Amino acid sequence: MEITKQNFVEQLPNITKDLKRSCFVGFDAEFTAILSDEKFKYRLFDTNEKRYDNIKTELSKIIMTQVGLTMFQYERDLDTYVAVGYTFHLCPQMVGDVHQSFVFQASTLNFLCKHKFDFNKFIYEGLPYLSKAEEEHIRQQLTDGTLFSNLSRMIDIGEEKEVQQYCSEVAKWLINSTDETIYLDIKNPILRYIVHNELRIRFPDVLTTDSLGNSNKVLIYRDKNVISATSASATVLEENLLSHLLGFSQIIHLLVSYQKPIIGHNIFLDIVLLHNQFIGPLPNNYSTFKKNITAMFPIIFDTKYISYEMAKMLTFNEVWKTNTLQDLYEFFAQGKCKKLENGVNLIRLSTPFGEKQSFHEAGWDSYCSGYCFIRLGHWAACENSGVYRPVGPREKLAALAPYCNKVNVIRGAVPYMNLTREDPPSHRPKLLHVKSIKERAIDVGKVATVLSGFGSIDIKPYGNRTALIAAGTQYTAEKILKQFKDSKEYRISFFSVYRHAPASRAVIWGGALLTGSIVIFLFHKRVK
Template sequence: MEITRKNFSEQIDNITKNLQRSCFVGFDAEFTAILSGDGFKYRLFDTNKDRYDLTKNEVNKMIMTQVGLTMFQYERKLDNYIAVGYTFHLCPQNLGDIDQSFIFQASTLKFLCKHNFDFNKFIYEGIPYLSRHEENTIRQQIQNKTLNSNLIQKMELQDEKQLQKYCSEVSRWLNNGDGDTLYLDVESPVLRYVVHNEIRLRFPDVLTTDSLGNSNKVLIYRDKNVEGANSAPMATLEENLMNNILGFSQIINLLVEYKKPIVGHNLFLDVLLLHSQFIGPLPKKYSLFKKNVNSLWPMIYDTKHISHEMNRKLSVSEVWKSNSLQDLYEFFSEAKCKRLEKGINFIKLSSPFNVKQTYHEAGWDSYCAGYCFIRLGHWAACETSGSYKPVGPKEKLAALEVYCNKINVIRGAVPYMNLVSDDPPSHRPALLHIKSMKERMIDIAKISSVIESPGSVDIKRYGNRTAIIAAGTRITADKILKQFKHDRDYRIAPYSFVKHSPIGRAAIWSSAIITGSLLLYFLHRKVNK
């Protein structure tokens, strides 16, 4: 189901109930930009801290335009899963001092157009949201009783004219004595909050409340002492406003409250955006970022990482094409692995996301990620027990616990980010050091073209005549060493901090000088005794 600004409030109770019933939640998102260019090229040298430091400032400029959530509910009697899926359309908002901004990358626009992204829903029907940092700012203004004045001060001219029109209408009504009640139709929840405050301030003898059955109507009584009527408490008006401007952040808060396992595919950038968009600006320290995410969502599973690890158990004849989400989903949904035919659960999508159910629609991708998670969990649980038979969600989660909170890292020094502990050591071979014997300034492009690599290689300058090579595999590193073994133009060897680092060499010389000086000092003392 598609959720926009128009149907969000009427669907939030159903969304909450479905989330409560779920055993885990599939997650996916579409972004306004993808980090690209030489400055953001993923390199085999990168530690996760390097990758985080490189991207954190740019990620703060991006937003999720679409979030897909699929709630997977287990039917114990039938041993089946019911998948209830939602595609949420989001859009930033302008509210008093808060003016949310973002970049939209041309290449991302092209990609979204290719996959029929609905920009009208994004702009005209997108659900608002606030980060926790922004929410705290608004709540502090409510506490200080400065919110109304801040909203009026930052109000657009059109809204300011509309506010004056409402106040003039109330003034005329009071002067003409026409009826005991007046209804004002105020569609904007922010303007509605301001209207309540302004009318109470300008006309202290009237009573204002929300009209029952129509949340857009402001009901005004001429006599504040009218029997059976009460002014809406300011706390109620403030809470109604907060619910409207929090928007999708209410769903994020539900995910935090219920602590359901979250399942996605290739989640590194998604997790960064979850923090920047719904918690607050990414912290300077990588360790604090991980701590923040884990404290809110303590169980996150990345099917990209899980499938990469479990791929080792497949034979050549049954391996999937790749562990992209589409290839992985089609591998399982088309029953291409014979060993997984026994005891697997039937998975029913309760309602389609749209007619075509295309990839790169956030809702559909969230369903695919959850579907793959169920199949991977069944496989892992059966491997643990030694027999292929029906298994429930608890057994699946237990079998996949070893992969919990490990987020796949593309083309880096380590295979994954660990949200609850130290990241793993590098799984790449040792670095190689290359020195030009003839050039006064080493040519990186030339070296790249000369290396006959059978796999991934990254090269970066290390000095005027030297560079460091990172190879994706041990086979690749060995082939490069063999290729340059007798080369006259370049000398290549496994990198050694002591031999090749200026700091390492300086440390050795410093140590030698200090040791020599101490030796001479003691010899001098001995001679003079």
């Protein structure tokens, strides 16, 4: 089901109920930009900390425009999973001195257009949201009594005229009419809050309250002391306003409250954006970022990483072609490995996400991530017991526990990000050191072209005539060393800090010169 600001309030009780009943939640997001510049290119040299440092500034300009959540509920009697899916459309907001901004890349626009992204829903119907830091800032203004004045200052000329028109309408009613009540229909929640407060300041003898059954209407009583009517307290007005401003953040609060396991596919960028958009600005320290994420979402599974590790248990003819989400989902959905199909649960999607359920639509991708998680969990549990049989959700989660909070890292020095512990050591071979013999200045582009046929590599300068090479596999590294063993153009060897670092070389040469000087001095003295 698609959720916008038109149906969010109505559907919030159902979303809450579905989330509470779920055993785990599929998650996916679509962004406003893709990090495609050269400086954001994934490199085999990268540690996770280095990669985080490279992208944190740029990611602070990017937002999630669409979030998919699929709640997987287990029906024990039928041994069936019912998947209840939601696609939330989000749009940044300006409230008081909180100005949310973002960048839309042209390449991303092309990508979203290709996949039929609905920009009207994003702009006109997208849900507002606040990060934890922004919410605290707004609440502090409510405590200080400064929010009303901040909101009043920030409204545009058209909205200011609307407020004046509503006040004039009430003034005329008080003078010219004998009716005991009047309604004002104000759809904009921020404007409605401003009008409530403005009327109370200008007309202290009237009573204003929200109209029962229609939250858009402001009901005004002529007599402040009218029996059976109570004014909406300032606290009620503030909470109503906050509820609107929080929007989708209320769903984030529910996820934090219920502590359901979060299932995604290749979610490194997703969780960085989760922090920036719903916790607060990305911290400078990588370890602080990880602590902040796990404090809110303590159980995260990445099916990209799980499938990469578990693929090692299948033969070449049994395993999936690639572990992209689409290939992995189709592998399990089409039963391409028969031995993994014994005793599997039925997974039923309760309602379609839309007319065209397609990949790169956040809701559908969240469903596919959870679907693959169930199949991988069934396989892992059956391998543990040695029998392929029906398996419940608790046993699946227990079987996949070794993969919990390990997030896939694309083309990096380490295989995954560990959210709760230190990241693992590098799984790549030792770096190679290359020195140009013929040229006084090494051309890294030329070297990369020469070595490209040996396998996956990255190269970076390491002085005027030297560079470092990171190879994807030990086989690639050894193949390069063997091929260039007697090369007259490049000297390539395993990198050694002692041999190749400039400081080390300076120490070695300095030591050699000092030793030579002492030897000459002693020899000269002895001759004398």
